[in-house]
Amino acid sequence: MAILEIVRIRRGKFRRPGWFAFLARCFGLLIAGLMVLIIWEVGRAAWLSIHTFGFSFFTSSRWDPVHDVFGALPFIYGTLASSLLALIIAVPLSLGIAIFLSEMAPPWLKDPVSFIVEILAAIPSVVYGLWGIFVLAPWLRDGVEDWLGNALGFLPFFQGPRSGIGLLTAGIILAIMILPTITAISREVLVAVPQSQREAMLALGGTRWETIVRVVLPYGRVGIFGAVMLGLGRAVGETMAVTMVIGNQPKISLSLFSPAYTMPSVIVNEFSEAVTQLHLSALMEIGLILFAITLLLNIVALLLVRRIGTVPVQGGRM
Amino acid sequence: MLHGMKVRDLNAWYNDNHVLKNINLHLMGGKITALIGPSGCGKSTFIRCLNRMHEVIRGGRVRGEVWLEGENIYGRRVDAVMIRRRIGMVFQKPNPFPTMSILENAVSGVCLHESLNTNGLAERAEEALRQAALWEEVKYRLDDPAVSLSGGQQQRLCIARALAVKPEVLLMDEPCSALDPASTLRIEELMAELKKTYTVIIVTHNMQQAARVADHTAFVYQGEVVEDGPTSEIFTAPKDPRTEGYITGRFG
């Protein structure tokens, strides 16, 4: 120990950080610089459109490349609708799996189940899209949509022609794709809940489910909310799979069977065909809006998730 | 007459560790029984076996009988949830629910078992908080979060939470080990009050505490109850040399 102290003191006094540390730091800052540069470049490219359309870009649903008039409302709507639908499907499922993994599963089952969920995250977006077009969409069209339309057709969400291509299919694909994110983080949040909290409820005569609902989930609510936000961020920015199944029509319809269009999809479809400067700039502005939304969601989520384990409880841990 | 508990041939394991060996003990109703012994002797495991909390830990296993008022709590058709309602527990470290207010904490157990209206719950909370000698300190701030209380207050809140369910027996697993001397004293005074209405069993590593509060004392050593009897006898005239060794401070 004594030698070590001497070495430390010597290092501290006589050695300045070497070039290697300096280099490492530069690369660290490079990443930070990259973030700033992305915002700057995309913003600059979108400037023409921002300048031309102002706020009406958000409220107009006229997207007309021929006359160079652009409004992004249908795309914003399509993105939000498909993402919310994905959350509605994915959140209960993810929480169920997370609860199963953290509160119920025997140890030998935890790894395989986590593994399956992780593998879902590894499959490329474009493969999901391919599967969506050729397997999921026909199956939804011939089975699920008929059933929903007949059973719940009085609701505006389940009316109109059933093609299998549209919001519903996009929402389901998105749900599968964001499920791993929400599951993995919620699981970590739940595992971090101190055992003493569970024991307190059990000792009062609570059942396992009552313990989960009244103690475990509330204790981890901040982190779980963060997990959902991260999932939403994923869904909003997801491009290929959605583009392949959502139908790509700039319509605003309440029906889940109706085709729609999302912000990433319109960029993918029109980017390389944009002839005028304004068209390109309008697409850039959509990119900028998308960027702003995901940035906001991610920052909020990361800040929340980072608070895991710092919930102030005196002597909360066994 | 308050119910006591009878423990017969109780064995407990933690994975392959045989932590409790053939325990036989009579815990008297309406009295305070202290379980003392060196750390790691199995006294915490023992008290957790009394309301079926040992089986909550992964790897925890129990065999034997524990009788409460003519019913074996390890009986074939007995639901652990019902047992825990009748046998309350207070843990080493205060563990109030951080997302709930003081009031919500106090009634968190009651509202599982009984369908009371708001007034009923408030009455029950007041009663329990008074019994736990906390009412005067919190009556104007019942909606504050439970974690705003001091450590000693939190522990009394946990006691109130357990009492509000109206258990027959109250188990306390080293309830003062995380508290300062002043808070410890308050809780010891409280115990003397509680034994009028409840059968109290307390685990402590502090022999002075056992001597101060307990009517009966059992000495647990290496997973066995070496000796039990009235506290005064255990401390003044222990029969077993191991008890004597522990009490005179030769080990532990």
Place this chain on the structure above:
Amino acid sequence: MDRMYLRRARNLVMSVMCMASAVVVIIPLVMILFYVAADGLRAINWGFFTNLPKPVGETGGGMANAIAGTFTMVTLATGLSLPVGLMAGIYLSEFGRGRLREAVRFLTDVLNGVPSIITGIFVYVLVVVAMGRYSALAGSVALGIIMIPIITRSTEEMLRMVPKSLREASLALGATEQQTVVKIVLRSASGGIVTGVMLAVARAAGETAPVLFTALNNRYWNQGLDQPIASLAVFIYTYGISPFEDWHSQAWGAALVLVVMVLFLNITARLVVRARQGR
């Protein structure tokens, strides 16, 4: 005790629901893997790996150029992102202090959450517009940017797993901090860092949107790094949304190749990490 029955029933039902959700999640995975394997195998033969795509109607078309293109771009992207990710990871784990480190780590996480399509249009503005054409190079830059945060964070985590005693032993022998990091810490974490790179490669290989605006596509053998280039992911996309049966089948074939590649990388990386953690 009606209330108790109700509580018990609710406990049982909800527990079963949680278990069911763990079972339900298996369904899409099995279905996707099944269709990719079944439809993919039907399309795959030797020519599929050696031939160029053929016009609609002609049989025997392949995706040799797409495989080569993905390989080229991912290799180049790794070359670009590895130094950055590695050094930034070293910075975060070894040299970073205080708020600046927190900020860099946070921004790395944020960069990881940036939709890949944004990266695509960014590189379009930065590289494609500047060069005046779509190119393999631009595609590689886009993929590289996507890989950077993954490599950075996994490097950081792997370095942190190196025991403190090892560093202290090295310092006690009189090595400088710099020598310790390069010769001892990095070397003993190298296996873990490789797994991080594998995960990043797996992610990059499957990316489509950013490649679409940067490398575009190419129906012939790749002409050079400053020219448009084909890739498996874009191949799957364009063939998948085409109206031709024959092309759909080829898209499934390409999907099979891609999925096998990506899963192999992922599973290997995870097994390695698990083995290291178990030690």
